[in-house]
Amino acid sequence: MPEPGLSPLQSSLPTAAAHFGAHVLTQAGSVGVEAADAAPSTVPVPAAVAEPEPGPDLGRILRGPSGLGTAGLSLAARPVEPPVVEPPVAPAPAAPVDALHIPGLYYHPVAEPDPVRVEELSRRIKDWALDEVQLYPDEWEGQFDGFSVGKYMVACHPDAPSIEHLMIAARLMVAENAVDDCYCEDHGGSPVGLGGRLLLAHTALDPLHTTAEYHPQWAESLHEDAPRRSYRSAMEYFVRQATPSQADRFRHDMARLHLGYLAEGSWAETDHTPEVWEYLVMRQFNNFRPCPTITDTVGGYELPADLHAQPAMQRVLALAGNACTIVNDLYSYTKELASPGRHLNLPVVLADRENLSDQDGYLKAVEVHNDLMRDFESEAAALAAACPVPSVLRFLRGVAVWVDGNHYWHQTNTFRYSLPDFW
Ligand SMILES: CC(C)=CCC/C(C)=C(\C)COP(=O)(O)OP(=O)(O)O
Numbered sequence: 539m540p541e542p543g544l545s546p547l548q549s550s551l552p553t554a555a556a557h558f559g560a561h562v563l564t565q566a567g568s569v570g571v572e573a574a575d576a577a578p579s580t581v582p583v584p585a586a587v588a589e590p591e592p593g594p595d596l597g598r599i600l601r602g603p604s605g606l607g608t609a610g611l612s613l614a615a616r617p618v619e620p621p622v623v624e625p626p627v628a629p630a631p632a633a634p635v636d637a638l639h640i641p642g643l644y645y646h647p648v649a650e651p652d653p654v655r656v657e658e659l660s661r662r663i664k665d666w667a668l669d670e671v672q673l674y675p676d677e678w679e680g681q682f683d684g685f686s687v688g689k690y691m692v693a694c695h696p697d698a699p700s701i702e703h704l705m706i707a708a709r710l711m712v713a714e715n716a717v718d719d720c721y722c723e724d725h726g727g728s729p730v731g732l733g734g735r736l737l738l739a740h741t742a743l744d745p746l747h748t749t750a751e752y753h754p755q756w757a758e759s760l761h762e763d764a765p766r767r768s769y770r771s772a773m774e775y776f777v778r779q780a781t782p783s784q785a786d787r788f789r790h791d792m793a794r795l796h797l798g799y800l801a802e803g804s805w806a807e808t809d810h811t812p813e814v815w816e817y818l819v820m821r822q823f824n825n826f827r828p829c830p831t832i833t834d835t836v837g838g839y840e841l842p843a844d845l846h847a848q849p850a851m852q853r854v855l856a857l858a859g860n861a862c863t864i865v866n867d868l869y870s871y872t873k874e875l876a877s878p879g880r881h882l883n884l885p886v887v888l889a890d891r892e893n894l895s896d897q898d899g900y901l902k903a904v905e906v907h908n909d910l911m912r913d914f915e916s917e918a919a920a921l922a923a924a925c926p927v928p929s930v931l932r933f934l935r936g937v938a939v940w941v942d943g944n945h946y947w948h949q950t951n952t953f954r955y956s957l958p959d960f961w
């Protein structure tokens with residue numbers, strides 16, 4: 539069951555996010571107030587967090603440019619704060635009933651995702667998959683529906699101003715899973731030749747620039763299989779909505795993801811079980827990170843590149859992605875045990891490398907997850923206090939909501955996941 543009480547992140551972010559977020563949402567789209575209300579951001583807020591001095595680099599960015607005629611460009615000085623209005627106190631959402639429960643797992647229940655949005659998004663993403671990218675043959679329809687990407691993305695992006703913004707996230711989520719399933723895992727994937735396939739697919743995100751003679755062959759190749767068709771199309775929609783630096787951020791995160799797939803594949807090929815820390819390295823790359831880091835694009839605003847690049851923000855993003863990904867290791871444990879070959883996940887590696895029983899390996903993985911969650915939350919709270927810029931606060935809130943929505947999707951996806959009998 540979830541632990542009671544406010545996390546450091548909940549204690550410091552919600553008020554700020556509600557104030558600044560509501561402001562930005564109003565600018566971004568018509569459903570702003572409703573969307574902001576749907577986020578679990580209305581918990582009571584205790585006393586303000588003490589503000590540490592920003593480091594020299596962060597201080598410089600917050601002060602903004604200092605040359606002649608730049609007075610209006612300072613991030614810190616920009617008069618964007620609406621009047622402070624305390625949000626209404628809503629009851630904390632309860633854990634869903636017909637769902638999987640991992641005893642001792644630290645997580646935050648979310649409000650039930652808006653069913654109207656879920657239905658509309660589910661309909662539109664299926665149309666895209668079938669009509670625009672010919673994603674799957676008829677016999678995979680049940681698995682596509684059972685994945686419930688509509689519910690997933692509505693839970694993770696309650697502040698999206700429109701269904702079209704949600705479609706940005708949903709297309710990428712479907713495409714990322716298509717590449718993982720078809721190139722790496724159980725829908726025809728294999729470590730053999732993986733590097734070449736991933737590299738060519740990566741150019742659907744980060745295009746080839748070459749001579750007129752060779753360019754057409756490359757362009758045609760992007761239509762040759764479902765992973766490339768879906769990456770190409772999802773990216774085309776994404777870059778229309780994203781700023782150039784958001785697109786660049788995404789490409790970098792996807793390159794990280796592909797590097798992680800390659801390490802996982804090479805260990806599978808040689809039947810190598812990594813040390814626990816080595817596994818954690820691989821899983822930091824083979825990771826959900828590209829999903830929470832588009833929260834600003836999906837929300838209709840931008841976290842400036844300089845603030846995204848801050849080491850403190852990078853640490854928060856890595857911890858959030860790692861917590862999300864170890865959640866997957868816990869919920870997909872039985873699915874992966876049943877899959878062909880030996881599938882690595884944190885419980886399996888812990889049991890092997892630390893000579894633990896399967897049960898103790900699993901229970902230790904729960905602890906590792908909980909530590910990652912707590913570190914994510916305290917580092918995000920510290921960053922929010924050090925850098926109370928509206929876009930930073932809203933972005934941190936968006937990442938936290940993504941982490942919670944990701945947990946919710948795993949916990950409620952009983953079509954895909956089940957739990958071991960360890961308790
Ligand atoms: C959505 C996205 C960026 C996916 C990339 C990698 C991925 C599919 C995961 C991090 C989930 O892990 P896993 O491959 O183990 O997924 P399942 O356990 O099969 O659900």
Ligand SMILES: [Mg+2]
Pocket residue numbers: 866867870871874883
């Ligand atoms: Mg898994």
